[in-house]
Amino acid sequence: MEFSVIWESAVLVVIGILILRIAGRKSISQMSLAQTVVMISIGSIIIQPIIEDSIWNTVLATTVFVLMLVLIEYLQLKFNPLEKFITGKSKTVIKNGVPQYKTLRQMRFTMDTLEMRLRQQGVANITDVQMATLEPNGQLGYELKEDAKPLTVGQFKQMMAGMIPPQPPDEAEPDMFTEVEEKGHPLPNSKELQ
Numbered sequence: 001m002e003f004s005v006i007w008e009s010a011v012l013v014v015i016g017i018l019i020l021r022i023a024g025r026k027s028i029s030q031m032s033l034a035q036t037v038v039m040i041s042i043g044s045i046i047i048q049p050i051i052e053d054s055i056w057n058t059v060l061a062t063t064v065f066v067l068m069l070v071l072i073e074y075l076q077l078k079f080n081p082l083e084k085f086i087t088g089k090s091k092t093v094i095k096n097g098v099p100q101y102k103t104l105r106q107m108r109f110t111m112d113t114l115e116m117r118l119r120q121q122g123v124a125n126i127t128d129v130q131m132a133t134l135e136p137n138g139q140l141g142y143e144l145k146e147d148a149k150p151l152t153v154g155q156f157k158q159m160m161a162g163m164i165p166p167q168p169p170d171e172a173e174p175d176m177f178t179e180v181e182e183k184g185h186p187l188p189n190s191k192e193l194q
Contacts, residue, residue: 034069034072038065041065042062042066045062087136090141091106091133091134092133093107093114093133094114095131096130096131098126099111099114114132118140123142128145130143130145130146
C-alpha cells in the first residue's frame with residue numbers, strides 16, 4: 001500500500017465534506033430527486049481517484065456536480081413550473097378519511113405502506129384523517145379531523161377559565177393542504193425567495 005493512496009483518500013474526504021457542505025444539509029429522506037442523483041454521483045466519483053490516478057479531475061467533477069445542484073435549486077426558486085417538473089408536488093392520498101386509491105396506484109404506494117406511515121405518526125384510524133399528502137421527499141403529511149385533534153394548551157386554558165368552549169379554527173384561512181388540493185400557492189412567493 002502506497003502512502004499516496006492514504007494521502008489522496010484523506011484529501012478526497014476533506015474536499016468531499018467541503019463540497020457537500022455547499023450542497024446543503026439534508027438527510028436522504030429529505031432530498032429531492034435531483035439532490036439524490038447528485039449525491040450518489042459524487043459518492044461514485046470520489047472513489048475513482050483511489051482506483052485510478054486523477055485526483056484533480058475528481059475534485060473538478062464533484063465541484064461541477066454541486067454547482068449544477070445549486071443552479072437547479074436556484075432556478076426552482078425562480079420558476080414554479082420547473083420546481084414542479086424537477087421536484088414534484090405533494091399528492092393527496094387521503095381525503096375526508098377516504099384513501100385516494102387512484103393516486104396511491106399511480107404512485108405505486110400500497111395501503112399497507114400508507115397505514116404503516118400513519119401508525120408511525122400515531123394515527124390509529126384512517127377515518128380520523130381529514131387530509132393526508134405524500135410529499136416529494138417521501139414524507140407523509142396529515143391533518144386530523146376536528147373531533148380527532150388533540151386538545152391544545154390554549155383550548156384547555158379557555159375551558160378551565162370558564163370561557164366559551166374551544167372553537168375550530170377559521171376555515172377561511174388557507175392552509176398547506178389547501179395548496180395541494182388547489183395545485184397552487186394561495187399567496188405569491190415571498191420577495192425574499194426570489
